[in-house]
Amino acid sequence: MLKNRNLINADDFNVDEINEILNLAEEIIKRPSDFSNLCNGKILGTLFFEPSTRTRLSFESAIHRLGGDCIGFSESASSSTSKGESLADTIRTVSNYTDIIAMRNPKEGSAVLASSYSEVPLINAGDGGHQHPTQTLTDLLTIWMTKKRLDNMTIGLCGDLKFGRTVHSLIKAMSRYNNNKFVLISPEELQVPDYIKIFLKSKNIEFKEVEKMEDVIGELDVLYMTRVQKERFFNEADYVRLKDSYILDNNKMKLATEDLAVLHPLPRVNEIATEVDSDPRAVYFKQVRYGVIVRMALILKLLGVR
């Protein structure tokens, strides 16, 4: 039962519940007009204390496409946080104005704190380097719609695997489906945190860490590219040295199989050359569309409308 639940971590929902959301998303893709009035009278609050294009606008698009409304702010400077209001008081207040809240905040753990003060379902739209579970739902729907399966795959993740919260959540999510294995492509300084490796080992899930994309791209069913997360670096010089570690271009795509799917949570900086955008294996702009659909499905489930 997903009604009135919060979504804070990618593994808050079990596999059956995730599949329920993906199945509803597929229904929405097939018959969007059946869903266009289901949230009449419902209000979504979008509380974004950190910049966003896709997550905030896709939530807003999702509630509008369901016939609901949206209120919120896109930076803490335009909220009373700038006057010293606590997160607890902001959430207590906004849950009187809304039926459901999506919040992004740079502080890790802020989403779980906020959920403890919220009277309405709270969705974590990103809490620092910790979790971004609706991006994970987006990634799962994209893989499902592209490959027609979520199991028996070799999944490459490339770039900033240390700070990329979407990487950590996707590894955990795909680990729940049978016989997936991971190829972790990063410079040594940007390898996945130890807790992810410990997690994979504890589940006996096959993975390897490599530095060169060219050595492994031909083995992959899915390649998940990520940008180097400038905002999480303490030192500008380290960011500049590492930011162009990987650039996926048409020459590297020639080494991949015909049915590779290239995903990227976006925003992109330099890590995928624009020449790759017209390759049918590049699905990152379809992924943007699936981000709206899966958030529509999530809102319906948490509100108990479907």
Ligand code: CP
């Ligand atoms: N993928 C993603 O979270 O993008 P935004 O930062 O633009 O929301």
